[in-house]
Amino acid sequence: MVNLVGKTIDEGRFLVERRFGLGGGTSDIFVVRNARSKVCHLMKVNLSADELRQRMDLSEYIISKIDQGGHRQRTIDELEFTRKLHHPNIVEYLDIIPLPENRLGLLMNPMGGVLDLAYNDGEIVYPAKTVGEIITNLNEVDANLTVRLPLMTKLFLEMKNVLYYFSEKHMLPFQHRDIKPNNIIMDYTGKTWVIDFGCASHSSAPGVNHGSEYYCSPQVVSRFVIPDNALDVWSLGVTCLELLLGHHPLAAGKRTQEHRDRYVDYLKNNREEDIQKALDKVYAGLLERFEEEKRKYPEAEPYEPYLIAIKPAFDVCSAKRHDWLKSVNNKPKRDSVFEFALKCAFLPE
Numbered sequence: 001m002v003n004l005v006g007k008t009i010d011e012g013r014f015l016v017e018r019r020f021g022l023g024g025g026t027s028d029i030f031v032v033r034n035a036r037s038k039v040c041h042l043m044k045v046n047l048s049a050d051e052l053r054q055r056m057d058l059s060e061y062i063i064s065k066i067d068q069g070g071h072r073q074r075t076i077d078e079l080e081f082t083r084k085l086h087h088p089n090i091v092e093y094l095d096i097i098p099l100p101e102n103r104l105g106l107l108m109n110p111m112g113g114v115l116d117l118a119y120n121d122g123e124i125v126y127p128a129k130t131v132g133e134i135i136t137n138l139n140e141v142d143a144n145l146t147v148r149l150p151l152m153t154k155l156f157l158e159m160k161n162v163l164y165y166f167s168e169k170h171m172l173p174f175q176h177r178d179i180k181p182n183n184i185i186m187d188y189t190g191k192t193w194v195i196d197f198g199c200a201s202h203s204s205a206p207g208v209n210h211g212s213e214y215y216c217s218p219q220v221v222s223r224f225v226i227p228d229n230a231l232d233v234w235s236l237g238v239t240c241l242e243l244l245l246g247h248h249p250l251a252a253g254k255r256t257q258e259h260r261d262r263y264v265d266y267l268k269n270n271r272e273e274d275i276q277k278a279l280d281k282v283y284a285g286l287l288e289r290f291e292e293e294k295r296k297y298p299e300a301e302p303y304e305p306y307l308i309a310i311k312p313a314f315d316v317c318s319a320k321r322h323d324w325l326k327s328v329n330n331k332p333k334r335d336s337v338f339e340f341a342l343k344c345a346f347l348p349e
Helices: 049-055 061-064 070-082 131-139 145-169 230-245 257-269 272-294 304-314 316-320 336-343
Strands: 016-019 028-035 040-046 095-100 103-108 119-122 124-125 127-131 183-187 192-194
Touching: 016 192, 028 103, 040 070, 040 230, 070 103, 103 192, 119 183, 127 131, 131 145, 131 183, 131 230, 145 183, 145 272, 145 304, 230 272, 272 304
Parallel strands: none
Antiparallel strands: 016 028, 028 040, 040 103, 095 103, 119 124, 127 183, 183 192
8 A cells, every 4th residue: 555644635635644543454544634625534545455465364265355346446336335325423425536556545524523633631632533443542541341331332322323224224235244343433522423335235145245254243154144234233232342341242362363263163153042142141241340340439320221222232133133223212421421431532642
């Protein structure tokens, strides 16, 4: 990938200011500033097949599935696909920008200016980060569960509305197919957006391209047909639990090829009942930890309403249905607990 940071692009219309997010996927995201309006946007640049081979330990079959038609065609297809979507929690794609080395960039809307640098007590903070970055920040300060829970509940409820939109908007099944921490953005107020529709599809047939195996449901890994947006339901549940726990609920540890293969084998070779037992064990452990923190911090806000709201994230059967998306409406209050949680999530760089 050509180094774009600090360069002007599109005949001087935009300046590439910095990379955005943790990187490491099948594309790079940059923050670009409009030279005339000074407004910041996100820009996505898909990696070529050769760059995928260099960056990721993937089989040639997987690379061929990701790079069907080449990186330029993937960019054009993604723009056309997302033009059908209009939702306050979905980042809209505006245009395609020509880049050096025959590349194309996908320009996104400015999301109300949340990409601009802001100051907090004299320190620079980024008012929008990926959930992956937020998890890293919370882990660095060893944030407890009472800090993580309001953030996670906010994430769950806003993303729940997105999945409900997917299921209601289209006559054909619609799936994002790559819901994960690095593809969800949260700003300094707790508002969230989903990005990256490179894997999105109207098809639920097995073999259709999907994102990271760490966020795929057992049915997808086993190449079964998944109805409606049920794959995204599982992915959202795993993402929420990772924010709450600080690590993947079923696959903690360093993510190597061997680690990923072991996790995929685990999903393939275990019955849903066994996976459910593992999630129930995680849930029981959380209850014990919350009770312990409640004894330490008796003045803390009660955690039970939050856990009731996110209970579907612990349900394996949610990967095969989405009717519960209509049922949960409790929202975390914007009180001192939520404000403190946001402060921990957006520590100065």
